[in-house]
Each structure stands twice: as C-alpha cells, then as structure tokens.
Amino acid sequence: MACYLVCDFGGTKLSAAVIETSFPVPALTWQAHRRVFSPPGADRAVDIRTMMALGHDLLAGRRPTAVGVSFGGPVNQQTGMVYLSHHVPGWEATPLQAILAEAFSAPVRVDNDANVAALGEYHFGAGQGIDSLFYVTVSTGVGGGWILNGRPWRGHQGLAGEIGHTVADPAGPLCLCGKRGCVERLAAGPTMAQDLAARGVAAGPITGERVAELAAQGQPDAQEILQRGAWALGVGLGHAANFINPQRFVLGGGVTKSGDDWWRMVRQTAVATALPEFRFDVVPAALGDDAPLWGALALAADLDTG
Amino acid sequence: MACYLVCDFGGTKLSAAVIETSFPVPALTWQAHRRVFSPPGADRAVDIRTMMALGHDLLAGRRPTAVGVSFGGPVNQQTGMVYLSHHVPGWEATPLQAILAEAFSAPVRVDNDANVAALGEYHFGAGQGIDSLFYVTVSTGVGGGWILNGRPWRGHQGLAGEIGHTVADPAGPLCLCGKRGCVERLAAGPTMAQDLAARGVAAGPITGERVAELAAQGQPDAQEILQRGAWALGVGLGHAANFINPQRFVLGGGVTKSGDDWWRMVRQTAVATALPEFRFDVVPAALGDDAPLWGALALAADLDTG
Numbered sequence: 001m002a003c004y005l006v007c008d009f010g011g012t013k014l015s016a017a018v019i020e021t022s023f024p025v026p027a028l029t030w031q032a033h034r035r036v037f038s039p040p041g042a043d044r045a046v047d048i049r050t051m052m053a054l055g056h057d058l059l060a061g062r063r064p065t066a067v068g069v070s071f072g073g074p075v076n077q078q079t080g081m082v083y084l085s086h087h088v089p090g091w092e093a094t095p096l097q098a099i100l101a102e103a104f105s106a107p108v109r110v111d112n113d114a115n116v117a118a119l120g121e122y123h124f125g126a127g128q129g130i131d132s133l134f135y136v137t138v139s140t141g142v143g144g145g146w147i148l149n150g151r152p153w154r155g156h157q158g159l160a161g162e163i164g165h166t167v168a169d170p171a172g173p174l175c176l177c178g179k180r181g182c183v184e185r186l187a188a189g190p191t192m193a194q195d196l197a198a199r200g201v202a203a204g205p206i207t208g209e210r211v212a213e214l215a216a217q218g219q220p221d222a223q224e225i226l227q228r229g230a231w232a233l234g235v236g237l238g239h240a241a242n243f244i245n246p247q248r249f250v251l252g253g254g255v256t257k258s259g260d261d262w263w264r265m266v267r268q269t270a271v272a273t274a275l276p277e278f279r280f281d282v283v284p285a286a287l288g289d290d291a292p293l294w295g296a297l298a299l300a301a302d303l304d305t306g
Numbered sequence: 307m308a309c310y311l312v313c314d315f316g317g318t319k320l321s322a323a324v325i326e327t328s329f330p331v332p333a334l335t336w337q338a339h340r341r342v343f344s345p346p347g348a349d350r351a352v353d354i355r356t357m358m359a360l361g362h363d364l365l366a367g368r369r370p371t372a373v374g375v376s377f378g379g380p381v382n383q384q385t386g387m388v389y390l391s392h393h394v395p396g397w398e399a400t401p402l403q404a405i406l407a408e409a410f411s412a413p414v415r416v417d418n419d420a421n422v423a424a425l426g427e428y429h430f431g432a433g434q435g436i437d438s439l440f441y442v443t444v445s446t447g448v449g450g451g452w453i454l455n456g457r458p459w460r461g462h463q464g465l466a467g468e469i470g471h472t473v474a475d476p477a478g479p480l481c482l483c484g485k486r487g488c489v490e491r492l493a494a495g496p497t498m499a500q501d502l503a504a505r506g507v508a509a510g511p512i513t514g515e516r517v518a519e520l521a522a523q524g525q526p527d528a529q530e531i532l533q534r535g536a537w538a539l540g541v542g543l544g545h546a547a548n549f550i551n552p553q554r555f556v557l558g559g560g561v562t563k564s565g566d567d568w569w570r571m572v573r574q575t576a577v578a579t580a581l582p583e584f585r586f587d588v589v590p591a592a593l594g595d596d597a598p599l600w601g602a603l604a605l606a607a608d609l610d611t612g
Contacts, residue, residue, distance in 0.1 A: 074583075083583075132462050146550075153454060155551025156438050157585060162548040165581050167541065170475060177581060235473065242468040243549055244452075245461025275471050275483060277380075277389075279463060 002065040005055050005104060006296035009047060010113070011072040011087035011140075016054040017293050018064070021301075033293075034058060044090035052103050059104075067100055067108040068300030070116035070292035077158050080110040086141070109299045113137070113292050114161050115152050117285070118145030119304055120295030121250050125286035132246040135285070136163055138233060139208075139253030142184040148244070152304050164188070166239060168232035186232035189255050192225050212258035226258055230265035237266065238273020241280055252285030308371040311361050311410060312602035315353060316419070317378040317393035317446075322360040323599050324370070327607075339599075340364060350396035358409050365410075373406055373414040374606030376422035376598035383464050386416040392447075415605045419443070419598050420467050421458050423591070424451030425610055426601030427556045431592035438552040441591070442469055444539060445514075445559030448490040454550070458610050470494070472545060474538035492538035495561050498531050518564035532564055536571035543572065544579020547586055558591030 001020050008015040017033040034054055042050075055067075073085040080097020101108045111119075118135035121127040127135070127147060136144040142164035146153040154160055164184030165177050172181025173195070185191050189208020197206045199221050201214070214222035237249050249270070256262075267282050274280070287294050298304060307326050314321040323339040340360055348356075361373075379391040386403020407414045417425075424441035427433040433441070433453060442450040448470035452459040460466055470490030471483050478487025479501070491497050495514020503512045505527050507520070520528035543555050555576070561568075573588050580586070593600050604610055 148454065148459060153550070156553040157551055157583070159581070159584060160549065160551040162551075162581055166545045166548050167579065168476075170541075171477065179579065235476075239472045239545055240549055242472050243466065243546055244459070245463055245466040245468075247462040273473065273485065275465070275468055277463070278465060 002301070003059075003062055004297055004300040005059060005064040005067045005106070006069075006293045006300060007051055007055065007067065007100075008070045008113070008292040008296065009051065009072055009085075010070075010292070011085070014047060014051050014054065015289075015293060016051065016058055018058045018062075019297055021297075042088060044085075044088060044094060047088055048096075048099065052100075055104060064104055064106045066300040066302075067104050067106050068116075068296030068298070069096065069100065069108060069110040070113045070296045070299075071096065071110055072113045074159065075110055075112045077109075077111045077115070077154055080108060082110070109302075111152075111154075111295075111299055112145075112158075114143040114145035115154060116145070116295035116299060117252060117287075117291040118147050118250075118295065119152055119298045120287055120291040120293070121252075121285055122147045122150070123298045123303055124294045125291065126250045126283050127248060130248045132244070133248040133250055134161075134163075134237075134240050134244070134246050135250045135252065136233075136237070137253035138187055138189075138251060138255040140188060140190055142188050142233070142236075144240075146244070146246075148246070163236045163240060166236050168235040172232075181232070183232045183236040187229035187236075187255065192229050192255075195225050196222055208255050209257075212255070212262070215261070216259055223261075226262060227265050229255070230258075230262045231269050234266045234269025235273050237270035237282065241270065241274035241278050245278060246280060248280060249282045250285050251282065252288070252291060256284055308607070309365075309368055310603055310606040311365060311370040311373045311412070312375075312599045312606060313357055313361065313373065313406070314376045314419070314598040314602065315357065315378055315391075316376075316598070317391070320353060320357050320360065321595075321599060322357065322364055324364045324368075325603055327603075348394060350391075350394060350400060353394055354402075354405065358406075361410060370410055370412045372606040372608075373410050373412050374422075374602030374604070375402065375406065375414060375416040376419045376602045376605075377402065377416055378419045380465065381416055381418045383415075383417045383421070383460055386414060388416070415608075417458075417460075417601075417605055418451075418464075420449040420451035421460055422451070422601035422605060423558060423593075423597040424453050424556075424601065425458055425604045426593055426597040426599070427558075427591055428453045428456075429604045429609055430600045431597065432556045432589050433554060436554045438550070439554040439556055440467075440469075440543075440546050440550070440552050441556045441558065442539075442543070443559040444493055444495075444557060444561040446494060446496055448494050448539070448542075450546075452550070452552075454552070469542045469546060472542050474541040478538075487538070489538045489542040493535035493542075493561065498535050498561075501531050502528055514561055515563075518561070518568070521567070522565055529567075532568060533571050535561070536564075536568045537575050540572045540575025541579050543576035543588065547576065547580035547584050551584060552586060554586060555588045556591050557588065558594070558597060562590055
C-alpha cells in the first residue's frame with residue numbers, strides 16, 4: 001500500500017493530506033486531511049515552514065512513497081522550480097521540489113494549480129472517461145489546464161492554458177497585462193466587483209460573490225457586469241474549441257457559483273463562437289476546493305505520464 | 307525499398323507523386339511527380355477519376371506500399387471519410403480511403419490539408435527538430451494544423467486548428483460563418499480583395515496578390531487592409547500561444563508572400579497578444595506547394611503515429 005503526501009500552496013490557504021492507496025482508485029482512502037489559512041503578511045518562508053509542519057504532523061513518522069504538490073503560480077514542472085507567486089512575496093526562483101524532497105526524504109513532483117486541478121478532475125472528477133478536456137478556474141483570476149489524449153499538455157515552457165489573457169473585446173477595459181478586454185479582466189471576481197463599485201452601486205466592500213448576489217436580486221448593473229463576464233468567458237471557450245476541439249470544458253472556482261443565467265450565457269456564447277459542427281459540453285467541476293489535492297495525488301503517483 | 311503514392315486533392319488542383327524511400331530521410335527520392343489543374347466545373351467524380359489516372363500512370367504497374375492523401379476540406383481521419391469540400395461539389399460523405407484502397411490495392415490514409423501540411427513541415431521542412439508547432443495556411447482561407455509532442459493533434463472530432471474562425475475584432479465585418487471580425491474574414495486573400503474593391507480603388511479583378519502589390523506600391527487603402535489582415539492573424543497566433551504555448555508557428559499560403567511589412571505586423575501583434583513570458587518564433591513554411599505531398603508521405607509511412 002503506497003502512502004502519498006499531497007500539498008496545495010493556494011495563495012491564501014495551505015492544505016495537505018496523506019492518502020493511502022493501491023490503484024485502481026476504489027482502494028483509495030483519505031488518511032488525514034488538514035487545511036490552514038496563511039497568516040496575514042505571510043511570505044515564502046512562513047508558507048514553507050507551515051506546509052512542512054502540516055506534512056510531518058499528518059505523516060506521523062511515516063515516510064511517504066511520493067509527494068505531489070499543487071502551487072498557485074507559474075512553475076517549471078520538469079525541474080520543480082517555482083517562477084513566482086502572484087499572491088505571496090519571496091517565491092521568485094524557489095527550488096520547491098528540492099526543498100520538499102529533502103524535508104520528506106521522498107520523490108516530489110510539483111505543477112501549477114490549474115494543471116494539477118485538470119489532472120484531478122480528469123482522474124477523479126468531472127473529466128472521468130473523457131479523452132480531451134480544458135479545465136478552467138474562474139476565481140480571483142482565470143486560468144486553465146489541458147488534458148489531451150489523457151495526459152496533461154503543459155506547453156513548450158509549461159505556460160499553456162492562459163485563457164485569461166486571450167482578448168474577448170479589444171475595445172474593453174484595460175487589463176493588468178496591458179491589453180484591453182481580456183477574459184480575466186471581464187470575468188474574474190475582483191475586477192467584476194471593481195467595475196460595479198466604479199458605478200457607485202453598493203456601499204461596503206464588493207466581492208465577486210456580492211456581484212452575483214446583487215445580480216440574483218435583480219440589480220441591473222450587477223446583472224450586466226456578470227453577464228458580460230460570462231460572455232467573455234464563453235468567447236474564450238469558443239476560441240479554445242476552434243483551436244483544439246476538446247471533448248469537454250470543466251469549470252471550477254467561486255465565480256462558477258453565480259447561478260443559472262451565468263451558466264446559460266457561458267454555454268450559449270461558447271457554442272456561438274465555435275464553428276457549428278463542433279460538439280463539446282461545458283460542465284461544473286466536481287472536486288471543488290479539493291481538486292488540487294486530488295490532482296497532486298495523480299502527480300505523485302505518476303498517473304500523468306502513463 | 308518502400309514505394310509510396312502520395313496524393314493532394316487541392317480544390318483547384320490535383321497533384322500526385324511516387325516516392326521510393328527507406329527511412330531515414332536521406333534515401334528519399336521523388337520518383338515521379340505530376341500536377342494537373344481540375345477542369346472548370348469539375349465535381350467529385352471527375353476529381354477521383356483524374357487522381358486515379360494520375361496515380362496509375364505514375365506507378366506504371368507497381369503496387370504501392372501505402373498511399374497517403376491530403377484533402378482540401380474536413381475529413382474524419384480515423385475512417386478516411388471526407389465530410390465535404392468547400393470548393394468542389396459532390397464530396398459530401400465520401401469514403402475516400404475505401405475508394406482509393408480498392409483502386410490501388412494498398413493501405414490508404416487520408417487527412418485534411420492543414421494537418422497534412424503541418425506533418426510535412428514538421429518532418430521535412432520548417433518544423434524539423436521542433437517539438438510543438440502550429441502550421442497556418444493563409445490563402446483563400448485561413449486554417450491550421452497542430453503538432454504537439456512530435457505528433458499531430460487533430461482534436462476530438464478531427465476539427466482542431468480553426469484559427470480562421472476565432473474572432474480578432476468583434477466590431478469587424480461579417481464573416482461567412484455568421485460572426486464578425488474572424489481572422490479568416492480579415493486576413494484571407496479573397497476577402498481582403500473584396501474589401502479593397504468595395505472602396506472602389508482599382509478596376510478589374512482584385513486578388514489577394516493584387517492587394518499586396520498595390521500595398522507595396524504605396525496605395526494607402528491596400529496598405530491599410532493588408533496590415534489589418536496581418537494584425538488579425540497576429541491576434542490569432544497570440545491567442546494560440548496563450549492557449550497552447552507552442553515553440554513555433556509556421557506560416558504558408560499565398561498571402562504570406564505579401565512582404566516584410568506584413569510579416570513585421572504579424573510577429574509584433576502575436577508577441578503583444580501573448581503574455582510577456584511566452585517565447586516562440588514565427589517562420590515561413592519551407593515546402594511551399596509541395597507541403598501536402600511531403601505530409602502525405604509521412605502519413606503513408608505512419609510517421610505520425612510513431
């Protein structure tokens with residue numbers, strides 16, 4: 001029976017679990033599972049120390065067969081080197097694989113959260129039995145991970161999946177990347193909230209969830225902004241379909257809980273953007289916040305290279 | 307020594323060659339090579355009859371080891387069934403693989419021209435030594451074929467590569483597909499010519515070549531239309547980069563002969579559309595009109611499944 005340690009460096013929270021299993025999957029049991037929130041002002045040193053403590057605590061003296069790691073930021077998957085974190089300072093050029101391999105005396109594999117979540121959904125969630133899929137998280141950012149021919153496609157530099165910075169509307173608002181009308185700028189929670197606040201609509205802090213709530217209550221500006229985000233995401237999915245012709249899109253992240261109107265607009269726009277003969281479905285992710293841990297299991301068990 | 311018959315059903319022209327070779331490539335010799343133009347008013351029956359005559363003539367009684375076929379239209383690559391031709395009537399649901407297998411008493415493999423040209427450039431042309439590339443033809447239409455991990459990626463239904471119907475400018479002119487501002491609508495030869503004619507610029511029939519000529523002579527409308535097409539193509543390439551992160555783009559087709567300003571705008575826009583950390587190059591196809599025959603050789607020799 002193999003024993004895997006799986007870790008998720010999630011930006012604002014750190015999760016880990018120990019999973020004892022012999023494949024195939026039915027024998028899989030979650031041995032232990034814990035999640036902690038990063039303290040305010042955490043940096044790389046704090047996050048790594050916290051994750052190590054979590055891991056050792058969960059392992060309780062056992063040595064893991066292998067360690068799988070999901071990281072919330074760009075990673076060189078082949079070397080296990082983190083390029084940087086967009087949320088936590090100090091992560092530039094961190095050899096995370098080497099650090100954890102030494103700490104846990106085990107082989108370690110690291111990949112970015114979108115690729116890992118795609119792998120999790122493919123093996124254990126909404127992508128089971130599907131040969132090609134694009135997993136997209138719509139949350140504080142918008143990013144994706146590909147499964148093609150049953151294996152991750154990471155791209156020449158490991159950067160594939162950047163649907164968030166494809167353009168839906170070149171006349172749209174300015175994105176942090178310098179272009180206008182990017183899918184992320186229009187569809188992510190914080191920028192939708194920012195656009196609603198700019199219209200002076202609601203007092204207090206406006207989050208992506210609040211935009212969806214206000215839209216559900218019939219507030220017209222919130223509805224318009226939310227529908228525009230859904231439209232932009234649909235354009236991105238339709239473009240992804242035309243380029244790659246995958247069988248399924250799996251959508252996760254907080255913004256996907258914005259209700260039926262949001263899903264209807266996403267699906268309708270994706271179909272209208274793809275050529276008429278293209279067939280695909282657009283479904284919600286099944287694993288929720290645990291997708292990175294499930295995917296880290298697939299990574300640790302080398303299921304992505306089979 | 308294997309003997310391959312390779313065929314290219316090109317819409318307005320039919321080409322075939324017999325190639326005797328033992329791989330690796332240096333032993334490869336073109337035994338015979340012929341190209342004929344489809345007679346005006348040709349339909350499926352005429353094209354198939356003509357290609358059979360060409361093949362039998364080139365083979366001169368030999369039986370080919372295998373036959374590779376490039377077809378100018380959507381194809382189910384697994385069954386060798388042609389869905390339709392956009393240029394020649396009567397091709398709907400034609401079992402081309404079965405027809406040619408019977409005619410030449412040999413195994414036959416069929417794929418669409420963009421996938422076959424990508425395979426040709428990858429094995430014998432501008433994609434040699436490159437692990438992931440997107441081949442794009444910019445001609446009477448705009449379409450592409452992927453090589454990922456050294457093998458064609460055709461998509462779940464065999465329809466991948468439709469860069470021509472991704473949107474560059476949603477406020478742009480109406481495309482035949484029903485959307486506005488598609489890459490093909492803005493960048494293909496005939497529609498650029500149509501836009502120039504609509505401005506009443508030049509007498510006589512205006513072709514894509516003529517638009518490029520007029521632009522080179524400094525005609526401002528021709529320059530504007532050509533640059534707009536190059537911009538739209540660059541947006542499509544930048545989007546393809548963000549989604550898939552390939553190492554190289556290889557561009558073929560008549561419009562790519564439009565001069566340095568065209569290439570500069572394509573490259574500059576592709577780089578500006580992709581995120582800053584993406585690295586790729588954009589190079590001209592090396593095999594010209596023969597790319598489909600070279601690719602058909604790779605197909606016949608099963609190099610795409612290796």
